[in-house]
Amino acid sequence: MSKKILFVCTGNTCRSPLAEGFANAEFQRRNLNYTAESAGLAADEGGANEKSVLVAAEYGVDISRHKARQLTVEMAEEAERIYTMTPAQAYLLRQRLGNKKILPLTDDGIQDPFGGSEETYRQCAKEIYKAIQTIGEELYGIEACR
Numbered sequence: 001m002s003k004k005i006l007f008v009c010t011g012n013t014c015r016s017p018l019a020e021g022f023a024n025a026e027f028q029r030r031n032l033n034y035t036a037e038s039a040g041l042a043a044d045e046g047g048a049n050e051k052s053v054l055v056a057a058e059y060g061v062d063i064s065r066h067k068a069r070q071l072t073v074e075m076a077e078e079a080e081r082i083y084t085m086t087p088a089q090a091y092l093l094r095q096r097l098g099n100k101k102i103l104p105l106t107d108d109g110i111q112d113p114f115g116g117s118e119e120t121y122r123q124c125a126k127e128i129y130k131a132i133q134t135i136g137e138e139l140y141g142i143e144a145c146r
Contacts, residue, residue: 002035005135006079007105008089012040012068014114014121015085017048018128019105021056021063026136032143034080039071041089049114051121058122059129076100083135085110105131 007019016038023036048056048066056063076082076093081101084090086109093102106127113124 002033003080004078005034005036006071006075006082007036007038007085008041008071008082008093009038009085009110010041010043010089010112011114012038012043012070013046013049014052014112015110015124015128016040017063017066017068018052018056018125019083019085019132020066021061022059022125022129022132023135025059025061026132027139030136030140032136032139034139037075037079038066039069039075041071041092043068043070049121051113051116051118052125054118055121055125059125073097083131085112 005023007016007023009016020036020038027034027036046068048063053064076097081103082093083103083105084093085105087104090102090104110124110127113120
């Protein structure tokens with residue numbers, strides 16, 4: 001059974017679906033025994049933002065079938081690690097859930113592109129993609145040592 005990595009943002013329509021899609025592609029490329037999922041702190045029903053779908057496709061990743069979902073305690077408990085899009089979100093989750101492996105995806109955070117231009121989404125995707133590459137390298141190193 002694969003280990004779960006959970007990505008969390010606010011609405012689960014822009015940033016965390018990108019992270020989930022990029023991570024699953026990275027895990028598959030590196031043949032890692034991990035699966036990425038995503039959720040939101042304040043998610044409503046709906047799919048991934050159309051601009052997120054567009055920029056993910058530019059990386060060869062299809063997130064068009066993504067469905068937004070609210071983060072639950074069960075999801076958090078099942079995850080090996082949880083990455084948030086901002087340090088503030090990581091702090092909030094640590095307060096709510098205890099000091100489980102909850103980390104911001106980047107030290108400076110990933111700005112929410114919601115309502116922005118396609119270029120704003122591209123910049124967001126670029127930052128997320130780079131962070132996912134780093135996580136992939138780290139997990140690959142951990143797996144190689146086992």
